[in-house]
Amino acid sequence: MKKLSVIVPCYNEQETIDIFLQVMKQVETEMHLRFEYIFVNDGSKDDTLYYLKEATKKFTNVNYISFSRNFGKEAALLAGLEVSTGDFITVMDVDLQDPPELLPEMYQKIQEGYDIVGTRRSNRVGEPALRSFFAKKFYQIVNRISDTEMVDGARDFRLMTRQVVDAILELNEVNRFSKGIFSWVGFDTYYISYENRERSAGETSWNFWSLFKYSLEGIVNFSEAPLTFATLIGIISCVISIIAMLYFFLTNLVTQNPVPGWPSLVCIILFLGGLQLFCLGIVGKYIGKIFTEVKRRPSYIIKESHFNK
Numbered sequence: 001m002k003k004l005s006v007i008v009p010c011y012n013e014q015e016t017i018d019i020f021l022q023v024m025k026q027v028e029t030e031m032h033l034r035f036e037y038i039f040v041n042d043g044s045k046d047d048t049l050y051y052l053k054e055a056t057k058k059f060t061n062v063n064y065i066s067f068s069r070n071f072g073k074e075a076a077l078l079a080g081l082e083v084s085t086g087d088f089i090t091v092m093d094v095d096l097q098d099p100p101e102l103l104p105e106m107y108q109k110i111q112e113g114y115d116i117v118g119t120r121r122s123n124r125v126g127e128p129a130l131r132s133f134f135a136k137k138f139y140q141i142v143n144r145i146s147d148t149e150m151v152d153g154a155r156d157f158r159l160m161t162r163q164v165v166d167a168i169l170e171l172n173e174v175n176r177f178s179k180g181i182f183s184w185v186g187f188d189t190y191y192i193s194y195e196n197r198e199r200s201a202g203e204t205s206w207n208f209w210s211l212f213k214y215s216l217e218g219i220v221n222f223s224e225a226p227l228t229f230a231t232l233i234g235i236i237s238c239v240i241s242i243i244a245m246l247y248f249f250l251t252n253l254v255t256q257n258p259v260p261g262w263p264s265l266v267c268i269i270l271f272l273g274g275l276q277l278f279c280l281g282i283v284g285k286y287i288g289k290i291f292t293e294v295k296r297r298p299s300y301i302i303k304e305s306h307f308n309k
Contacts, residue, residue: 001032001033001034002033002034002086002087002088003033003034003035003036003085003086003087003088004031004033004034004035004036004086004087004088004089004090004107005036005038005080005084005085005086005088005089005090006024006035006036006037006038006090007038007040007077007080007081007084007089007090007091007092008020008037008038008039008040008080008092008093008094009040009042009073009076009077009080009091009093009094010039010040010041010042010044010048010052010076010094011041011042011043011044011048011070011073011076012044012045012046012048013044013046013048013094013095014044014046014047014048014050014051016094016095016096017039017048017051017052017055017094018051018055019096020094020095020096020100021037021055021059021062023096023100024037024100025059026100027100027101027103027104030104031103031104031107033088033107034061035061036061036063036084036085036086037059037061037062037063038063038064038065038080038083038084039052039062039063039064039065039094040064040065040066040067040076040077040079040080041064041065041066041067042067042070042071042072042073042075042076043067043068043069043070043071044070049064049066052064052066053306056306056308060308061308062308063305063306063307063308064305064306065079065080065083065302065305066302066303066304066305067079067300067301067302068301068302068303069301071299071300071301074176074177074178074299075176075299075300076300077091077156077176077178078176078299078300079299079300079302081165081168081169082169083307084165086162087161087162088107088110088159088160088161088162089159089160089161089162089164090103090106090157090158090159090160091156091157091158091178092157093156093157098119098155098156099119099194102119102157102192102194103159106119106158106159106192107159109159109190110159113188114188114189114190115160115161115163115164115187115188115189116158116159116160116161116164116182116187116188116189116190117158117159117160117189117190117191117192118154118155118157118158118182118190118191118192119154119155119157119158119191119192119193119194120154120155120191120192120193120194121155121193121194121195122193122194122195154179154191156178156179156182158182161187163187164185164187167185167187168182168185171184171185173293174292174293174295174296174297174299175289175292175293176299226282226285226286229282233275233278233279234275234279237272237275244268
């Protein structure tokens with residue numbers, strides 16, 4: 001019988017682990033696959049690790065990895081993919097916002113010949129309006145400026161073949177954005193839509209600011225458009241300044257009076273200075289990415305782990 005590896009990143013999820021496993025055990029009975037659970041404790045501050053240890057005692061197919069500190073969800077996903085041994089691999093959130101009951105349908109699509117079966121939310125009911133607005137704008141912007149298409153509402157929850165995961169693991173970059181990587185590797189992909197769900201328990205660790213920073217990572221990692229934008233701003237500023245100088249020079253020749261306007265001059269200087277700093281910030285962001293990559297630090301450090309045999 002073939003094996004399915006279920007990768008579950010966890011950060012302060014002590015309230016959801018038992019609920020998740022109860023639901024997943026029901027799904028196991030519907031699928032002719034051996035299940036392997038790989039929980040990745042991403043430096044949780046609560047008792048998540050304790051509940052994971054208890055789960056390994058109850059179920060022989062439950063395993064865990066525990067990081068030395070919080071390295072982020074991207075690192076947790078990478079760690080899970082690297083240790084997975086299944087013929088098929090799925091990535092799921094432990095809070096049940098990713099519907100486990102979709103797995104049989106997803107597996108059926110894999111049997112039909114697809115390499116990846118992803119999921120996407122058909123709506124954002126329950127989300128703050130501001131977050132939903134910026135999420136939609138992010139997908140619009142990134143798809144306009146990047147060659148890698150990202151599906152609006154797509155989740156990390158997807159079922160993949162071993163070949164797809166092996167291809168993903170060949171990308172050894174430190175700065176990772178999984179949604180973009182899943183799309184970049186290609187392969188035949190099918191998406192299943194479902195209505196947005198609330199968490200089964202606990203509170204999310206994602207706030208507006210963390211999501212905003214995450215979206216910037218996606219734009220910088222999969223597009224050079226910001227650098228082009230900074231270049232265009234510089235060119236436009238130079239052209240405007242040349243036109244302004246010619247205008248003031250000709251005005252002075254015709255009227256024989258010096259052009260007044262110290263306040264306007266100060267405003268122009270401040271405006272151009274702001275544009276320069278803005279463009280330097282864009283360039284600095286890319287240089288920072290290069291700096292992180294060349295140091296070649298590991299994406300995560302494992303403090304302890306447990307794998308049932």
